[in-house]
Amino acid sequence: MALQQTQSNRPALRLVSTKDLSRDDWLDVRKKGIGSSDAAAAVGLNPYQSALELWLIKTGRDTGLPKVDPHDETSPMYWGTLLEPIVAAHYVKRTGHKVRRINAVLQHPTVPWMLANIDREVMGSPEVSILECKTAGLHGSRLWRDGVPEYVQIQVQHQLAVTGKAAADVAVLIGGQELQVHRVARDDALIAHLMELEARFWRHVESDTPPPADGSDSAALALSALFPTDSGAVVNFQGDATLNGVFEDWLALKAKLAQLDAQESQCKHTLQQAMGEATQAEFESGVVTWKKSKDSLSLDTAALLKDQPQLLSQYPKHRPGSRRFVLL
Numbered sequence: 010m011a012l013q014q015t016q017s018n019r020p021a022l023r024l025v026s027t028k029d030l031s032r033d034d035w036l037d038v039r040k041k042g043i044g045s046s047d048a049a050a051a052v053g054l055n056p057y058q059s060a061l062e063l064w065l066i067k068t069g070r071d072t073g074l075p076k077v078d079p080h081d082e083t084s085p086m087y088w089g090t091l092l093e094p095i096v097a098a099h100y101v102k103r104t105g106h107k108v109r110r111i112n113a114v115l116q117h118p119t120v121p122w123m124l125a126n127i128d129r130e131v132m133g134s135p136e137v138s139i140l141e142c143k144t145a146g147l148h149g150s151r152l153w154r155d156g157v158p159e160y161v162q163i164q165v166q167h168q169l170a171v172t173g174k175a176a177a178d179v180a181v182l183i184g185g186q187e188l189q190v191h192r193v194a195r196d197d198a199l200i201a202h203l204m205e206l207e208a209r210f211w212r213h214v215e216s217d218t219p220p221p222a223d224g225s226d227s228a229a230l231a232l233s234a235l236f237p238t239d240s241g242a243v244v245n246f247q248g249d250a251t252l253n254g255v256f257e258d259w260l261a262l263k264a265k266l267a268q269l270d271a272q273e274s275q276c277k278h279t280l281q282q283a284m285g286e287a288t289q290a291e292f293e294s295g296v297v298t299w300k301k302s303k304d305s306l307s308l309d310t311a312a313l314l315k316d317q318p319q320l321l322s323q324y325p326k327h328r329p330g331s332r333r334f335v336l337l
Contacts, residue, residue: 019119021115021116021171021173023115023116024114025114027113039114042123044125045171048203049163051063052207054163058227059222060213061219061220061235065219073237085144088146089142093142097140097180103190106134106178108129109130109132111130117170118173122211123171127168137178138177139172139177141164141165142181145182150184162193166195166199166200169195170203174195176193176195177192179193281299
């Protein structure tokens with residue numbers, strides 16, 4: 010059934026217009042389903058967001074998560090939004106295709122929780138119908154060395170599933186100066202599998218049951234937001250064979266990591282001792298540097314507060330505590 014749905018040529022539904030929609034209202038609409046930018050996280054393949062963090066957002070439990078300020082000029086989201094029309098304009102110049110904004114949240118014609126926001130619709134081309142605009146900085150550009158990253162491919166296949174279209178172009182601006190255009194063709198087998206995995210995630214949302222944590226930094230952040238304080242209670246897992254097995258694995262891994270850390274330090278110290286005062290050392294398989302950082306000047310707050318303790322009450326800064334996971 011899922012495969013038949015992905016192969017449908019029925020057009021997407023326009024769930025809501027975004028032309029005059031505020032950002033907060035747009036975020037509320039996104040909670041009604043899985044959007045194209047959610048797809049990779051929903052199936053556990055987004056390097057920046059876990060399924061657990063996405064679940065917190067979709068179920069309204071994200072108040073403890075850090076919020077991205079759309080006006081923060083240090084945020085990749087800010088620059089992505091600012092440069093999107095420039096990327097689209099250069100795509101038009103490069104390909105000769107005409108594009109237009111859709112200004113709507115789109116909905117799959119038969120699967121109501123499948124939503125999509127399309128950057129641009131490509132007009133008049135028999136080969137491609139969707140344009141996805143991306144920007145990648147110096148750090149993010151490594152993900153594009155072998156073409157479109159997996160998490161972006163999933164995003165685009167989700168868009169093709171919602172719209173019923175056959176192909177999309179991904180235009181990415183690398184390092185602010187190199188425009189790459191990649192064609193992503195519709196893959197019905199992949200879409201069918203993707204829809205099954207997304208449906209599994211959406212059942213977690215509908216049943217209000219969190220998906221398992223995946224060991225990522227995003228999952229750690231989500232767990233801190235989901236369980237910010239402890240109750241003082243003691244739970245007894247001695248009769249739970251599964252959790253006892255996980256605990257034993259954790260102990261073994263901690264011991265192995267400590268051993269590896271000691272070995273890594275010994276290797277590093279041997280190389281440093283051999284380098285002496287040299288700045289750089291070259292080896293058959295790589296190069297290492299050992300440089301002194303610049304001297305810096307900082308404020309001795311402890312000494313300042315000792316001399317003027319009233320400053321603490323005049324300029325207080327609340328720093329919430331966090332839970333620590335400690336082996337006793």
